[in-house]
Amino acid sequence: MKRIIIAALILMFAFSASASAHTGLTSSTPSDGDIIADDIYEITLEFNTNIESTSTVKIFSENNEEITGNTIVNDNVMISGFNEPLDDGIYTVEWKIIGADGHPIQGTYSFEVNQEELNDPADSGESGETTNAPREVSVEKSEEQMVEVPSKIASNDLLVIILVVLFTIAGGFFGWIIGRRQK
């Protein structure tokens, strides 16, 4: 029985730990979901903790080609610069950092460079609008991801079963202690 309980505890710990993908990113330019109409020479990531200098950021194009850049780390900011501006397309940013406490944290996000559609530098109002709009989209998207699939087991039933089991165990032990005394 001891083994079963220990196994159950370990399982419980394992489950609570499995969702421990970390985040430490507070802001970035371009940020997640942005559609950028300008030339981009660098990306900037800002974290909620000072980071060690071996932290890395990689940028991948749609074809999964890595764009090489020079990365500089300064306190809690990491900047990766490119020699040439990014071409049109969707880019994925993969960052891996080590916080000052030694906790490794990683994450990805993506943004899009699209100069063809909105290549009208004279109309600054419109470009302002476009940077706002995708942000809202990205917020909605992340909320959608949080919505839970309703098909999982109704947790109430499980709790009732656990409760019954616990009461049985308590009763069983009580009976055992009483019975033991009478011997």
Added chain:
Amino acid sequence: MIWIYLTESLLYLCFSLLMGAFIIQFIPEKLKPTIHIPKRIIQLAVLGVVFFSAAPVLRVILFLYEDIGLFTTLESVLSGFEVGKAWNLTVILAIFFYLFVSLFPVLKSKALSGIALAFTLVLLFALGWASHAASLTEWSGFVFHSLHFLAVTVWIGILLIVGWCSKDLENWVSYLKWFTPLAIVCFLTIAGTGLFLMTLVINVNEYPDAWTVPYGQALLMKHLTIIPVLFFAFINGFWIRRKLKRQEQINPIPWLKFESILLFFTFVSTGMLGQQEPPHSIEITLAGSGPSAIFDYFYSGVIEPSMRLEFGLNTLNILFFIVAIIFMWLIMYSFRKKTPAVVPFFMGMFCVLSLYFGLMASIQ
């Protein structure tokens, strides 16, 4: 990730053993039972400190080496990172410490025990240096983390040594006379410094909200596992003393052993806690990393980053709390009915589970 929780817990265990083994040397013979500590245990504990404290460093290296190459990683982690630097110091100190305990009869002389105790303390501070709390504040995080850990190792170290290495029951009442107040002081220190360390990471008012993320779940587990320990400590400190004074036949050693096993569960949940992402902002953590899988399982509503949890009593959680109280009562009852100590040990574990599920069920 499980290996890192285990190595953390074992690291705390090694520190406690060292601390307890050397402190007990300073207690006069009249105030403690006959204790025999095998030297092998001291040596293993020192080696354990080296290997188990390497785990966080190893994790950083594993995390990085694919990107920048193994050699560069080793070089920069060991010489540049705070965790690496702290570990270097740990290794150097531990090598000398190991030679010291191997070559000298450290458990025979008070002076040598004193030096060994100093080694243990410095190692303990090296660990505090690399802690999460130390990285957040100028000095207070380091001081409070070290103090917290010191109180834990003093209390549990003596408990472990007396529970597992004592050969007889001589002087038990006079041992309890000094150990019980010491344990209470240690516990209050742990609670006070723990509260401070908690405020570094989360807003205490948001404590229940933190249950949505793995860090909060680990914190809750840690706090719940302390409850049965307190019941055992009460039995060991007061009831057993009363019985011994009345010359009743009772063997306190199994009770101490099970108290220390319960404390090991607290170590495990502390190890988990130390390796989770601290939710300085629950909202950002929840949005970025997602909720704890276990919380997700029990919570039927929609989990949103900005949500606050509402609590309420319902039939289900009232029943859970009732069964928890029954288990607490059974711990005491089984002591009074002189069952083997393993029975209340299980009662304690079931009590933790009942409380945990009761709290989870009370989220509306």
